[in-house]
Amino acid sequence: MATAIDEDRLSETFAALASSTRRAMLARLAEGSATVNELAEPFDLTLPAVSKHIKVLERAGLVVRGRHAQYRPCALDPAPLAEVASWTEEYRHVWEARFDQMDDYLTRLRPHARTDDHDG
Amino acid sequence: MADDNASPDAVVIERSFDAPVAQIWQMWTDPEHFAAWYGPDGASIPVAKMDVRVGGTRLVCMEAQTPAGPMQMWFTGEYLEVTENTRLVYTESMCDQSGNVLAPSAMGMPEDHPTTTEVRVELDEDGGGRTRMVLTHLGIPSDSPGATGWTMALDKLATHAAAHGNGSS
Numbered sequence: 499m500a501t502a503i504d505e506d507r508l509s510e511t512f513a514a515l516a517s518s519t520r521r522a523m524l525a526r527l528a529e530g531s532a533t534v535n536e537l538a539e540p541f542d543l544t545l546p547a548v549s550k551h552i553k554v555l556e557r558a559g560l561v562v563r564g565r566h567a568q569y570r571p572c573a574l575d576p577a578p579l580a581e582v583a584s585w586t587e588e589y590r591h592v593w594e595a596r597f598d599q600m601d602d603y604l605t606r607l608r609p610h611a612r613t614d615d616h617d618g
Numbered sequence: 619m620a621d622d623n624a625s626p627d628a629v630v631i632e633r634s635f636d637a638p639v640a641q642i643w644q645m646w647t648d649p650e651h652f653a654a655w656y657g658p659d660g661a662s663i664p665v666a667k668m669d670v671r672v673g674g675t676r677l678v679c680m681e682a683q684t685p686a687g688p689m690q691m692w693f694t695g696e697y698l699e700v701t702e703n704t705r706l707v708y709t710e711s712m713c714d715q716s717g718n719v720l721a722p723s724a725m726g727m728p729e730d731h732p733t734t735t736e737v738r739v740e741l742d743e744d745g746g747g748r749t750r751m752v753l754t755h756l757g758i759p760s761d762s763p764g765a766t767g768w769t770m771a772l773d774k775l776a777t778h779a780a781a782h783g784n785g786s787s
Contacts, residue, residue, distance in 0.1 A: 604641065
């Protein structure tokens with residue numbers, strides 16, 4: 499069951515992924531950690547703009563920054579991605595919705611639309 | 619099999635319905651009943667052809683309303699196990715409206731996605747005229763119908779990342 503917190507986290511992940519620049523950055527980080535300068539290289543962006551993108555990714559938990567190294571290299575944290583990309587979660591919702599509909603349909607099919615009977 | 623729930627390649631759902639097993643069996647095997655519940659939210663099932671016997675084929679059309687107009691998706695498959703009121707196993711693949719299986723790559727999916735998935739339905743008396751149902755859907759490609767290009771790219775990315783960075787506690 500997804501909790502409200504999970505949903506919030508998912509929204510944040512989706513928001514972070516809604517930018518092609520940030521997705522390209524993640525793709526780069528999937529190959530290994532990189533400094534902000536390295537991440538900025540393929541883009542026609544100022545460093546502050548790149549930093550802003552990285553902050554969004556950090557907030558979404560997709561990127562972690564090194565604490566000790568001077569250039570604080572960025573690394574990918576794939577955990578939130580796995581959640582978003584998990585087809586099982588998506589299909590689980592589809593099937594659950596279908597079975598709710600099956601339940602409703604079965605109720606409609608009952609010859610004597612039953613009211614509330616509590617007998618076992 | 620005990621850890622199926624944790625498998626990244628399967629959806630396992632257990633439900634109890636207030637109806638006898640024979641009726642739940644009908645829900646899966648009678649096209650008219652099947653079409654009445656199977657469409658996901660907002661989708662309808664204009665076509666459901668089912669030759670429910672081992673080796674028999676099925677053809678199901680799902681029609682969803684999208685902002686760009688109605689979109690049809692066709693699915694075909696073969697019944698692998700048919701044990702009335704007990705167990706139903708069939709395969710599922712995307713196809714065209716004549717039932718010709720479409721390669722996942724033709725649907726814009728990555729080459730390594732399975733063309734065929736498997737749906738298992740197991741039914742059991744649950745007392746008081748109720749039925750316990752266990753659904754297992756195996757090896758579904760990670761793009762759901764309607765998935766956009768970037769979610770597919772994302773899957774690749776997640777796979778890649780999982781293979782490279784396993785130390786994310």
